[in-house]
Amino acid sequence: MKCDKFIEALGTKVKILEVTRQCDDQVTALVELNDLPEAVRFLYYDMGGYLTTMIPNDERSINKHYALYYALSMEGGKMFEGDEIAQDEKCFVTIKTLISPDSLVFPSVTPLVPACVWYEREAYDMFGLVAEGLPDKRRLVLSDDWPDNLFPLRKDAMDYRYRPDMKEHYMEPEYEFLKPEGSGIIDVPLGPLHITADEPGHFRLFCDGDTIIDADYRLFYQHRGMEKLAENRMNYDQMGYLAERVCGICGYAHAIACIEAAEKAINLEIPARAQAIRIICSEIERLHSHLLNIGLACEVTGNYNAFMHIFRIREYSMKLAELVTGGRKTYGNVVMGGLRRDMTGVEIKESLRILQIIETQVDEVWDAVMDDKRQMSRWKGVGILDKQVARDFSPVGPNIRGSGIKRDTRYDHPYDFFTKLDFNVSVVEGGDVFAREMVRYMELKSSVSIIRQCFELMPQTAIIVDPKFHVKPENYALAYVEAPRGENVHWIMQGSAQKVFRWRCRAATYNNWPSLRFQFRGNNLADAALIVCSLDPCYSCTERVTVVDIKSKKSKILTNADLKNFARTQKDSPLKDLR
Amino acid sequence: MMKLLDISKKYGEITHKYPFEPYKVADNFRGKPAYIFDLCIGCAACGIACPSNAITVQFNNDQSKLIWEFDCGRCIFCGRCDEVCPTGAIKLSEEFELAVKFDKSALIQRGELDTQYCTTCNKPFSAKRLVKYSFECLSKANVSEKRLEEAKEYLCMCPTCKKTATVATFTSGKEMVIE
Ligand code: SF4
Numbered sequence: 001m002k003c004d005k006f007i008e009a010l011g012t013k014v015k016i017l018e019v020t021r022q023c024d025d026q027v028t029a030l031v032e033l034n035d036l037p038e039a040v041r042f043l044y045y046d047m048g049g050y051l052t053t054m055i056p057n058d059e060r061s062i063n064k065h066y067a068l069y070y071a072l073s074m075e076g077g078k079m080f081e082g083d084e085i086a087q088d089e090k091c092f093v094t095i096k097t098l099i100s101p102d103s104l105v106f107p108s109v110t111p112l113v114p115a116c117v118w119y120e121r122e123a124y125d126m127f128g129l130v131a132e133g134l135p136d137k138r139r140l141v142l143s144d145d146w147p148d149n150l151f152p153l154r155k156d157a158m159d160y161r162y163r164p165d166m167k168e169h170y171m172e173p174e175y176e177f178l179k180p181e182g183s184g185i186i187d188v189p190l191g192p193l194h195i196t197a198d199e200p201g202h203f204r205l206f207c208d209g210d211t212i213i214d215a216d217y218r219l220f221y222q223h224r225g226m227e228k229l230a231e232n233r234m235n236y237d238q239m240g241y242l243a244e245r246v247c248g249i250c251g252y253a254h255a256i257a258c259i260e261a262a263e264k265a266i267n268l269e270i271p272a273r274a275q276a277i278r279i280i281c282s283e284i285e286r287l288h289s290h291l292l293n294i295g296l297a298c299e300v301t302g303n304y305n306a307f308m309h310i311f312r313i314r315e316y317s318m319k320l321a322e323l324v325t326g327g328r329k330t331y332g333n334v335v336m337g338g339l340r341r342d343m344t345g346v347e348i349k350e351s352l353r354i355l356q357i358i359e360t361q362v363d364e365v366w367d368a369v370m371d372d373k374r375q376m377s378r379w380k381g382v383g384i385l386d387k388q389v390a391r392d393f394s395p396v397g398p399n400i401r402g403s404g405i406k407r408d409t410r411y412d413h414p415y416d417f418f419t420k421l422d423f424n425v426s427v428v429e430g431g432d433v434f435a436r437e438m439v440r441y442m443e444l445k446s447s448v449s450i451i452r453q454c455f456e457l458m459p460q461t462a463i464i465v466d467p468k469f470h471v472k473p474e475n476y477a478l479a480y481v482e483a484p485r486g487e488n489v490h491w492i493m494q495g496s497a498q499k500v501f502r503w504r505c506r507a508a509t510y511n512n513w514p515s516l517r518f519q520f521r522g523n524n525l526a527d528a529a530l531i532v533c534s535l536d537p538c539y540s541c542t543e544r545v546t547v548v549d550i551k552s553k554k555s556k557i558l559t560n561a562d563l564k565n566f567a568r569t570q571k572d573s574p575l576k577d578l579r
Numbered sequence: 580m581m582k583l584l585d586i587s588k589k590y591g592e593i594t595h596k597y598p599f600e601p602y603k604v605a606d607n608f609r610g611k612p613a614y615i616f617d618l619c620i621g622c623a624a625c626g627i628a629c630p631s632n633a634i635t636v637q638f639n640n641d642q643s644k645l646i647w648e649f650d651c652g653r654c655i656f657c658g659r660c661d662e663v664c665p666t667g668a669i670k671l672s673e674e675f676e677l678a679v680k681f682d683k684s685a686l687i688q689r690g691e692l693d694t695q696y697c698t699t700c701n702k703p704f705s706a707k708r709l710v711k712y713s714f715e716c717l718s719k720a721n722v723s724e725k726r727l728e729e730a731k732e733y734l735c736m737c738p739t740c741k742k743t744a745t746v747a748t749f750t751s752g753k754e755m756v757i758e
């Protein structure tokens with residue numbers, strides 16, 4: 001069976017206490033606490049794994065322990081030609097370990113596998129589990145003034161409605177940014193709120209002149225506690241809708257991933273037609289998301305004309321969504337066992353017409369953008385994500401495919417209907433902004449073709465199974481969907497009474513942030529907004545920016561307009577009177 | 580650069596005059612659920628189906644009315660209420676202009692239905708319209724006159740009294756009319 005090969009190899013390195021199989025391509029190996037770092041490292045580097053997600057869980061009610069699940073996607077390192085596992089052997093291996101509630105300490109994996117850093121920081125925030133040896137122990141998810149001994153995801157910690165008192169702003173603990181050593185470094189905060197995208201995120205750029213030498217960031221200003229909310233009261237009918245609201249762009253991918261995790265946990269097969277429609281909707285989502293991002297990448301560099309054209313085309317993709325689902329954005333369609341809304345022949349016909357428009361017009365505009373030397377010079381060679389950094393941090397989506405690594409969940413672990421479809425993974429070498437935008441352009445084309453194929457092959461079956469299935473307490477599974485920004489991974493452990501015991505939702509960008517720091521280094525301040533944008537994180541530029549010159553102790557407040565202007569024209573550095 | 584200008588020329592003006600002229604949404608668009616009070620029987624099916632608790636059906640304080648309430652601020656336009664409503668009293672409309680200015684209460688819609696009290700213990704348990712609706716359904720269902728008369732009586736009893744009454748009939752040895 002799939003996965004056995006990896007378990008066998010792992011067994012030669014560490015002692016495996018127990019092996020359980022969740023579904024055809026997912027197994028879990030329980031190891032001793034002290035063997036954890038070595039087990040994860042071995043699978044990650046020696047066997048060609050990428051970190052998919054890590055789930056801390058409070059299982060005191062089940063086995064009197066806390067548990068950690070490190071889920072690795074076994075697909076090959078993909079660093080060079082042939083460095084890949086055979087298609088029919090790709091699978092997920094989860095390393096599980098138990099932590100006693102008396103010690104609450106586990107050995108950190110981060111020093112061996114850097115990709116774990118955010119997950120281990122979050123494990124402390126949410127469960128109070130301390131990663132021994134973790135180089136960066138700052139808070140990640142919860143706000144800095146959150147009470148010290150309150151760990152929200154512990155089952156006995158708090159009611160989901162509880163809101164601790166906020167501290168006065170002057171009492172709030174300072175968040176420490178990681179600073180590079182040296183003199184003459186200018187500290188440029190970008191944040192905390194983006195005025196046009198409404199996305200909060202605070203970046204600190206450390207500059208020497210106009211060159212960024214390092215960066216650090218504080219995010220999660222918008223943590224909504226959804227996992228806690230769902231665990232306490234939601235049934236599976238409601239969860240799909242809640243998951244859909246995780247993101248304003250790739251919401252549908254979250255909804256499918258969440259529901260598929262619940263379905264996989266009990267091995268529920270959904271009808272082929274429902275699978276096809278799920279794919280169609282998620283590819284429509286990709287169309288509008290990629291068009292948005294390519295548009296914005298033009299806009300931050302001042303190319304308004306192209307931006308407007310791309311958004312004009314994007315409107316067609318929104319229309320397409322409205323046509324086939326009845327809503328422009330939140331489709332409210334996925335339920336456990338299938339879908340709630342079918343597509344009619346008329347809708348399919350009209351969709352094919354719109355697809356044709358999108359396809360031809362995207363080509364026209366892209367051609368014009370590529371022709372624009374000024375635009376190309378702003379994209380090429382900027383914000384490079386080094387291939388080795390990418391290997392170490394497990395980024396996902398166009399971010400990693402732009403660095404020449406062929407990682408795409410639709411290809412590595414085809415879910416739903418994807419095995420029946422024909423498509424090429426878009427990979428571009430280079431790792432710069434241009435490469436990432438190129439990947440997006442290529443994916444626009446392949447999305448159009450995928451949607452067409454789905455329409456052509458549209459199976460004539462029901463769209464929902466007979467709702468006679470039962471969830472099984474303590475069963476769990478991973479589900480993954482390639483969202484526009486990379487894979488969204490959901491992990492669900494079912495509980496009793498049709499409720500979830502634990503829901504772990506990992507959005508694509510979560511894996512992309514940690515390596516951003518390396519992408520900033522050596523770039524011009526004017527490109528900062530562009531680099532963030534090319535990651536497609538719901539990008540961040542700023543309302544107001546304070547600049548502090550450490551050497552001269554001068555500071556200056558920049559307005560959004562100043563910085564935006566500098567990003568567009570690259571003239572009149574706003575920092576020049578500080579030097 | 581010139582290429583982009585050519586494209587502009589080719590496609591011309593594409594912006595809509597909205598809000599100065601209406602914006603046409605697709606067929607089957609899922610907009611704000613429209614409620615027709617006259618059709619609502621207060622069965623609460625919508626309230627149970629609604630995943631985001633946008634609809635609630637509850638008695639008011641003195642239990643004289645059954646209050647159907649819809650909070651548009653919570654609605655996610657999924658259309659489940661529309662699917663389950665037996666009378667078509669709630670249906671998704673094409674309305675999408677839902678913003679209110681500061682006054683959040685403008686998002687709330689209410690319907691007050693007369694309460695049906697139990698004929699035996701006088702406890703409020705349903706809406707008059709629901710009882711009437713159930714009776715109408717039965718009348719159309721081809722049941723005998725006598726059975727219908729019985730049903731009329733039963734329908735106006737609260738679940739507890741209904742149970743007691745049924746048990747009483749069975750144990751009293753009285754013959755039941757069986758279809
Ligand atoms: S559309 Fe959905 S969310 Fe809105 S009231 Fe109906 S059931 Fe509730």
Ligand code: SF4
Pocket residue numbers: 618619620621622623624625626636647663664665666667668669
């Ligand atoms: S009749 Fe329709 S709208 Fe009224 S309570 Fe029943 S389901 Fe809701």
